[in-house]
Amino acid sequence: RISDEIYHKLECEAYKKFSKEIKFEEFVIPRMIARLITRLNIDGGQPxxxxxxxxxxxxxxxxxxxxxxxxxxxxxxxxHLNVWLKTIKQIELLFKDKFNNIDLLEIFGKILINRFRVGFIENLFNGRLAIGWAIYLTTSRFNHSCQPDLLQCSYDINMRLKFSDSNKIIPQTTLEFDKLTVSYRHQNDFRLKSPLTYVPNRIQRRTFVSFFFFNCHCIYCNDDLCNRYDESATNHLCYKCGNPLILQLYSQKPNLSIINCISKNNSCQTEQIIDYVNISIIDYTEQSIDIYEEKLSNIQQILHENSILLLQEREKLFFVYQKLIND
Structure with a gap:
């Protein structure tokens, strides 16, 4: 409580000077840095x-x-560097030289990589709305898995750790506790209640490297060939090897996708294009729920029922309905 009062005094001084010039929702990270410095001066990083x-x-x-x-x-x-350069300018604008003797880059990096969304229950349908960010020290200790032990559910400012397997209970020893895993893909997504949508794909792995500086080598990501089958398998089978044909991006025409076989079977010519399809994914730009439903229906006619891409499109539609409920 004391730290809140000290921080609010610091922030209000900055607001009074620049209230007409600044959109404070664009200054989230600088404000988190200032609040964290205030907290460190009080509890030394051990709340x-x-x-x-x-x-x-x-x-x-x-x-x-x-x-x-x-x-x-x-x-x-x-x-990250572009975000840092923008952040340091915002800090200088808001707080001048108050933090000159503090390693702001170190604090910035910890916040950027370890922050979690904060949400609260908005209505009877358990729709959650993001209202800010927080650093959860306990949750930040867990390693990644594409099929994690724990789901992260925030309620108000608090976070509750929930097992994806309802038969498990949280260990009582630090040694066993530290073996638990979460998904870095949904590190900032408190809405998911099931592990089914925590699925690996190539885009996700590139995100790990570019944002979290982490390359996933779990069994779900290690074999890229198998991963591509799981990711974008269609409901059409290769007449030579019997494996599902794969939907892939067509570099020459971005609006088209190609279908081919990437089997390890030597009898298959993996570079041969078997078919072209125009597949439209859900991108949240349309206003009508009927359009989203139609897109999902068209995708279901092409992709295998266990395709990760199909699971992700169903997840998108779920969030569209959730948004309608919240609105």
Whole structure:
């Protein structure tokens, strides 16, 4: 409570000077940095209360200083460096030289990589709405898995760890607790309640490398050939090897996709295009729910029922309906 009062005083001083010039919703990271510096001066990075509300007291607490800042990787990444340069300008605008003696890049890196969305229950249908960001020290300790042990569910400012297997309970020892996994893909998505949508794909793995500086080598990602089958298998079979044909992007015409076989069977010519299809995915630009339904129906006629791409399109439609309920 004391830290909130100190921080609000600091932030209000900045707001009074620039309230007409600044859209404060665009200054989320600078404001998080300022709040965190305030907290560090009070509790030294070891908060009294853990925002993960169902962690056993027997588990060793994690501190702010256990987090990795990835400062060396950030300055070598165009994506992160651009955010950092924008952030440092915003900090200088809001707070002038108040933080000159603090390693802001280290704090920036820890916040950027380890922040989680904060949400709250909005209505009787359990629709959740993002209202901000927070650092959950306990959740940040877990390693990634494309089929994780834990789902992350936030309620108000608190986060609750939930097993994807309802028969499991949270371990009471730190050694066993640290073996649990979460999905980095949905690190900031508190809406998911089932592990079924935590599925690997090539885009996801590239995101891991470019954003989290992490390359997944789990059994679901390691064999790229098998992964591509799981990802975009169609309901058409190859007449030579019997495997599902694969839907892939067509580089020459972005509006088209191609269907071919990528089997390891030597009898198959993997470079041969078997068919061309025009597939339209759900992109949230249309206003009518009927259009979303029609798109999903068309995709279902092409993709295998267990295709990861199809699962992801169904997930999108679920969130569209959820948004309608919330609105």
């Amino acid at each position: 009294e209360h853990d925002l993960c509300i169902n962690v056993p007291k027997s588990i060793d607490r994690r501190t702010w200083y256990d987090l990795l800042g990835h400062r060396d990787e950030i300055i070598c990444s165009d994506r």
